[in-house]
Amino acid sequence: MLDHCSISHKGGIVLWSRSFTPEAAQLASSSASPVNSLMREALIEGRTAEEKYEKDGYAVRWTFVNELELIFVVAYQRILQLTYIDDLLAALKKLFVKYFEPFITAFVTSLHAVNTAKAAAIDAASWDFSKAFDGWDTIFDKLIRGLEEKASQDRKSRLRGAIRPPADEISTPPSDDQGTGRCCSFVAFIYSHAFAAEPSNNSDAPQDEQLIARNVQALKNRLRGRGGARRGGRSTRIVDSGSGRDSHPNSDSEATPKRKSKAKAQRRWGDAPVTESDMASLDFSMDKPGASSGDIGSHDLQALVDKSSMGTRTRDGLYEVKDWEFSKEQSDTDNAIANALKRADTNAPSGSLGTVGSLFARLTGSKVLTEADLKPVLEGMKQHLMKKNVAREIADKVCEGVGETLVGKKIGGFQTTNAAVRLALSTSLTRILTPKTSTDLLLSIRTKLSSPLPSTQQRMPYSITFVGVNGVGKSTNLSKVCFWLIQNGLRVLIAACDTFRSGAVEQLRVHVRNLSMLGVNGAGDSKGRVELFERGYGKDAAGIAKEALTYGRENDFDVVLIDTAGRMQDNEPLMRALAKLVAVNNPDKIIFVGEALVGNEAVDQLTKFDRALRDFSSASGAGKGRGIDGMLVTKWDTVDDKVGAALSMTYVTGQPIIFVGCGQTYTDLRQLRVANVVQAILSD
Known part of the structure; x- marks a missing residue:
């Protein structure tokens, strides 16, 4: 049974609609209506081309008449298997155009003649659709009744054709007019014959079943008492159906002989022992005698900032990263x-x-x-x-x-x-x-920091969590975002919540040391502007993030950047741990870090990360049901004009790409302009 059917103009004007249940009528009038969601997410945003849309237990199907700018929409409960929907949409389109094409043509022409939305609304209101479509309800009722009866007959004929009981068991099924009880008996009759087990003609079947049962039990015994021969346990064997011989030795020790372990020899690099001069040449520590603040050993910190890729400052003094441009030769x-x-x-x-x-x-x-x-x-x-x-x-x-x-x-x-x-x-x-939400991260930060609070409440810092798969560059690009925030005069706390990967904390410590020495505009000391919060390895990442937020609030930090461990999207335990971090701490932004090099894999990664975060964090916590809020795409400089990953990622989530990483220095961060990406995709 249908729940809702409507005919609309592409401009949003409903020409005719019908709701078949009170619940459907109430839902159709609300903003959460599946039809409204279809118009917004599928048609306006253009994120689906399949003529089927599912939301909140409803399935929505639609079709177009482009020459008249009409949309025919049908909604029904997803659990129902309605086989006549395609025929219904095709018949609706054909009949409606046949009877009312002159009227619709005049109406569409009048809409295109007006110039403003207000004038369009006034002009549309002057058309009397109920009078123009008089008689359409009768046509629709006849159409839907005929299709439902045809579907019911087809279903019954398929059931009768699929059931062929033995001649001595054939009984006359009850007719449709013999009441509900007889119908239930007929359903039971169909079920009993459709799913009755056929007798097996294979005489070897019982023997094979016994053989399989013995082998399964033997495997269970072996797994339960692995190494039983060494522990005094009873050995098991699997019978080969062909020869009846054992398919493996009697014990694990016979199957896999022990290997003698060899003592690992100590390696020595060079013949002579290490001298004090060798140790001094390898010393790159900051407190080394003669080390200046501008270099670490022979490494120049200014090499970490590319002057040519530095952003620009606005009249208000805000530091903005550069826009990514596909073609530098073209002026506009x-x-x-x-x-x-x-x-x-x-x-x-x-x-x-x-x-x-x-x-x-x-x-x-x-x-x-x-x-x-x-x-x-x-x-x-x-x-x-x-x-x-x-x-x-x-x-x-x-x-x-x-x-x-x-x-x-x-x-x-x-x-x-x-x-x-x-x-x-x-x-x-x-x-x-085109982003559906604001990509101005700095505006969001300043809005939270400037919002009024009760005098007894201490302000929480703005928190950003970086998530993604292994090896995409989360820590490196987190440090680039940190440099951008420092240039805008914000105090940043980096929370080292990757407690699994060896060297993750040390990597962030090096970034914090470099950023502290670079300062604002790449000159001067900014030790007080950035700090690292870490608790070592093997700890609960959600607990460390919570402690970092508390520390940032008590020490007046503006932003807390939370680095997480990389994980594959199919690893459920690790995805649950990440969802726990989100649910417990409820960060202001969850940014997915992905590579520009991936194609189909980007869709799989984003879909599963977003779904896992929403599903696993929905049980409890302040951040329950949170998904990905934006993307940061790394290694953008390696793809030239093959920027299709941006399209794939935005299409899947509907969320914007906030930044792209395009180099190895702290200034190699870019913003995306839609026109530039479109130009790159359309280019040869």
Whole structure:
């Protein structure tokens, strides 16, 4: 049974709707409606092209009529297996367009004639949809009744065809008009015959079952008493069904002979013992006699700051990192793609999609685009996106979404099909990459620090937790973020919560020492601006993070950066430990650190990290149900224009990419502009 059905204009105006239950009517009017969520997450944000959407126990299916800008939506409970939904959507679309196409065409034309949203609302309100669609309810009722009856008959015929009981057991099933009790008896009849065990014709079956049972028991005994021969236990054996001989020796000692352990020889580097001069040459400690504050041994600290990649300061004195630019030769990278797509000349531009552009150029002239016309174009587009390191699944969905917006569109006049398809792709990529939340991390920090508090309450520092898989560069890029915060005059406490990896605490200690000596603007001492909080190895990371937040509050630190141990997304115990840290401490931001080099793996990592954090932290704690709030993509300088990982990550989570790391120094941190990423993806 359906719960909700509606017909809407793409601008958000509902032309007709029907709710079949009071609960569905109440849910449809709320902001948490699955239909509203579909419009927001799937259609507006463009993060799904599959014509099926699931939320809060409901399944939502939809279809488009692009030439009339209509959306047909059907919602039903996900647990129900409704086989007629596709037929219903197809019939709805066909009948509604057949009966009301002139009216809808006039309505859409009037909407395009107005210039402002207010005028559009006034003009839409002047149309009487109830009068215009008079009689549609009767048509819809007949349609849904016919489809439900047909589905019921098909289901019964399948059940009858699947059941072939023996002739002496055939009994006449009850008819539909004999009451509920007889129907239950018929269901029991079907169940008994459908799942009755057939007699086995294999005479060896009992013998094989006994053999398998003996082998299983033998394995259990062996695992239970492993090494039993050495401990006085009884040895077990597995019978070979072919020969009846033992398939392994009687004891583990016979199967695996003991190896004699050899004493490890001590290694000596060189013939002579180490002298005091050798020790002095290897001494790089800070308190070494003659060591200055500007260098550690022969290492120049200024090499840790690249002057050419330093950010800029605004009029307010805030330090902003540079924007990542795809092409330095072009003077205006923000408008390059937009200007190219707005040109409506008959000659297709030559340098955006290469082979895909030549495919677009085949479709020219005034015509209505069909799926057959767009199929080779979309296939070329998908291959191009995958070459740009976009995950295959994401490339499929993006191309499907572009195709859905173009099917039924009439192309002609001054606009070529090439320009129309390129514009649709650019619009889709821009919509996906555009952040849905603020990416101004500094504004969030200052807002929390400046918010009023009761006089008896002490302010908590702003906390950021960095999570991700092993080896992506969490600690290194945490130190880059720390440098950016120090340049903006904030006091930063780094919490060493990676208590597993050897050298993790020492690595952060080196970063803190370097950052303390660099100071603001790369000159001067800033020892009081950054500090390390650590409790060694083997401790509970959630407890260390909690202690660090308390220490930061008591010592007036502005920001606490929490470094966590890398873990694989499929390791459930480690993901539970990470979720515990989130649930106990409820950080202000959870930033996923991922590599720009990965393609399909990025989708798997992000999906499982986000799901594990939400599921495992939902039981208790202040941060229950928290997911990933943003991404930091590392090794960005290694991919050139193959920046598809940014598209894949944003598509999966709907969260923004806050920074990208692109080098080895503390200043190698960049912000992403949507236009630059789109330009890189569309380039050859």
